[in-house]
Amino acid sequence: MTEPVLSVRDLAVSFPSEAGRVDxxxxxxxxxxxxRSLGIVGESGSGKSVTSLAIMGLLAETAHVTGSVRFRGEELLEKNDRQMSAIRGNGLAMIFQDPLTSLTPVYTIGDQLIEALVTHDAGMSRRRAWDRAVELLSLVGISDPERRMKAFPHEFSGGMRQRVVIAIAMANNPKLIIADEPTTALDVTIQAQILDLIRTAQRETGAAVIMITHDMGVVANIADDVLVMYAGKPIEQAPALDLFDDTRMPYTIGLLGAIPRVDKRDKEPLVAIKGTPPLLIGLPDACPFADRCPVVLDACRVREPELVAVTGSPDHRAACIRAEEIRHGRIADRPVYPVPEIRPGALQLTPRAERETVLEVESLSKSFPVLKGILKRKVGEVRAIADISFDIKAGETLAIVGESGSGKTTTLLQIMDFAAPEDGDIRLLGTSVRDLRGGRREREARRDIQIVFQDPMGALDPRMTVFDIIAEPLRTIGTSKERTHERVDELMGLVGLDPAHSDRFPQAFSGGQRQRIGIARALATEPRLVVLDEPVSALDVSIQAGVLNLLDELKTRLGISYLFVAHDLSVVRHLADRVAVMYRGAFVEFGEVDDVFDRPQHPYTRALLSAIPIPDPKVERGRTRVAFDPSSIGREHTSG
Incomplete structure (x- = not known):
């Protein structure tokens, strides 16, 4: 029988803190x-990354590590940093989440690849190392590798930097590759390429892979086995097909139900796991998921359940006293998570042609000058947006999708800026922005359009209380002090926050709660249109589901419209009524969301849709990725 390349037993890591020991x-x-490939999944703070860093021996000196980590029969926890350095890269390799911080900015790509090679093979000549580095760059799909060897990291895109990091990980044919959220910050088409590259690295080196992620679609794509973690501990473990087909742990069921699927037409609300993970300080001897579990029993609070095999499936283990009752996401013939009901409002039942037009964009274009030399002489211009037109009706969601650099954010900024566009026109509730030249009319118009940003923490002033953050737009429009207090309480209740917490600062709230604060602030002036700039991309999937449900509910209750920008097409299909696919500053496909998703006409749209992972290994592993040749569409560029 094949021996494990890695055997971990009772691994425990704790850190000292002012509040006590963090387990x-x-x-x-x-x-x-x-x-083999192992997927380790869970929310932020579940212990996934700390587990990987403990295996690699990269934890801070203050960490207290116990248990056993045996790599090819050797105990790693007994080794010092110098001994571990001889194993890292040669036997163990790691692909980190942020490729830019993984690469040294002052050294060329070639220098860093060569260093990885010669450090672990002192007898390798510089010429041989150079040839091997070029071969590695070619293997990970970087064109013109000889020239790219002399480039610096800042000259590469995010996806190309991640390819370099994978090349470095492959350099010395490691026996184990640990990938820590390697696709989180990347566009979906790049994500699909990176997952293919990790499989290529595994095939070329024969390595085992640990994939750490919060995306169940990525797990369905790449993992042979899955380990689900919660509050620092494994709570379900099984072969991937078994875990997705017959999930036994309520937390795992919640994770799967929280993910919108690109292959489903229904607009059912998502499963939102209530609450937040517990603090890992002084945990009681009880199920750590009990306070969030929809099928909790009193016995769940008596002691923490062990991870044990479920009947008939020795390889499938769950830490839940009700695991034998739960089958295929149901218990006692009812869903573990009842799906909340959001009924369509009066506007959604009104034909589109009969609704008021909230926003109209006509032939919008935007270009930026290309400057050269000390005197910054204009030598040309780049067209960022090229002749785009669309409208949004009352109670409607329009999504603009596309990869980074496609022009999505530029479009939003042009709309929010209220400046007269260089070409075309923008009309808000029938009034052209050309007629809004500052003063009272512009201030009144701005009440009708608000924005929710991507990063909920960066969008909130950490020095202001939640009350002041939400009250700021109310004060700006002259709302009375008494009405402001009433309105802040109303808004916090509307977005599912306790008004009693309005005196707290943003850092006292979770990521999902901060985004709800941002939504409450955007709703303060009772806008007709809310612009959503990647509002859930920075959130865990379980928290993302609650925010998406909230946006759906607010649209129904308040009749507001959304202009929604995203690169995650699964979220777009769930939330949007119509969708515009953007490529290099132009719309290449536009229509009703189900028409575009079910019958895509443009090759770029087909490539985007095929790149979205589906959280079902039976479906995901039988799909064919559609390649798109960017050279088939030229970028507009005119000489000055």
């Missing part, structure tokens, strides 16, 4: 065989 990892055990 970040609490008893992780698994075996990983050569050539």
């Amino acid at each position: 970040a990892v609490r008893g992780v055990s698994f075996d990983l065989l050569p050539g």
Whole structure:
């Protein structure tokens, strides 16, 4: 029988803190065989990354690590940093989440690849190392590798930098590759390419892979086995097909139900796991998921359940006293998570042609000058947006999708700026922005359009209380003090926050709660249109589901319209009524969301849709990715 390349037993990691000992990892055990892939999934703070760093020996000196980590029979926890350095890169390799911080900015790509090679093979000549580095760059799909060897990291895109990091990980044919959220910050088409590259690296080196992620679609794509973590501990463990087909742990069921699917037409509300993960300080001897579990029993609070095999499936283990009752996401013939009901409002039942037009964009274009030399002489211009037109009706959601650099954000900024466009026109509730030249008319118009930003923490002033953040737009429009207090309480209740917490600062809230604060602030002036700039991309999937449900509910209750920008087409299909696919500053496809998703006409749209992972291994592993040749569409560029 094949011996495991990695065997972890009762791994525990704790850190000291002012509030007490933080038990970040609490008893992780698994075996990983050569050539196999293990997906470790869970929300932020579940202990996934700390587990990987403990295996690699990269934790801070203050960390207290116990248990056993045996790599090819050697105990790693007994080794010092110098001994671990000889194993890292050669036997163990890691692909980090942020490729820019993984690469040294002052050294060329070639220097860093060559360093990775010669450090672990002192007998390798510089010429041989150069040839091997060029071969690695070619293997990970970087064109013209000889020239790219001399480039610096800042000259590469995010996806190309991640390819370089994968090339470095492959350099010395490691036996184990750990990938920590390697696709989180990347566009979906790049994500699909990176997942293919990790499989290529596994095939070329024969390595086992640990994939750490919060995206169940990525797990369905790449993992042979899955370990679900919560509050620092494994709570479900099974082969991937078994876990997705017959989930036994309520937390895992919630994670799967929280994900919108690009292959489903229905607009059912998502499963939103209530509450937040517990603080890992002084945890009681009880199920840590009890306070969030929809099928909790009194017995769940008596002691923490062990991870044990479920009947008939020795490889499928769950830490839940009701695991034998739960089958295929149901218990006692009812869903573990009842799906909330959001009924369509009066506007949604009104034909589109009969609704008021909230926003109309006609032939909008925007270009930026290309400057050269000390005197910044204009030598040309780049067209960022090229002749785009659309309208949004009352109670409607229009989504603009596309990869980074496609012109989505530029479009939003042009609309929010209220400046007269260089070409075309923008009309808000029938009034052209050309007629809004500052003063009272512009201030009144701005009440009708508000924005929710991507980063909920960066969008909130940390020095202001939540009350002041939400009250700021109310004060700006002259709302009385008494009405402001009433309105802030109304808004906090509307977005599912406790008004009693309005005296707290943003850092006291979770990521999802901060985004709700941002939504409450946007709704303060009772706008007719809310612009959503990637509002859920920075959130865990379980929290994302609650925010998407909230946006759906607000549209129904308040009759507001959304202009929604995103790169995640699964979220777009769930939330949008119509969708515009943007490529290099122009719309290449536009229509009703189901028509575009079910019958895409443009090759770029087909490539985008095929790149979205589906959280079902039976479906995901039988799909064919559609390639798109960017050279088939030229970018507009005129000489000055």
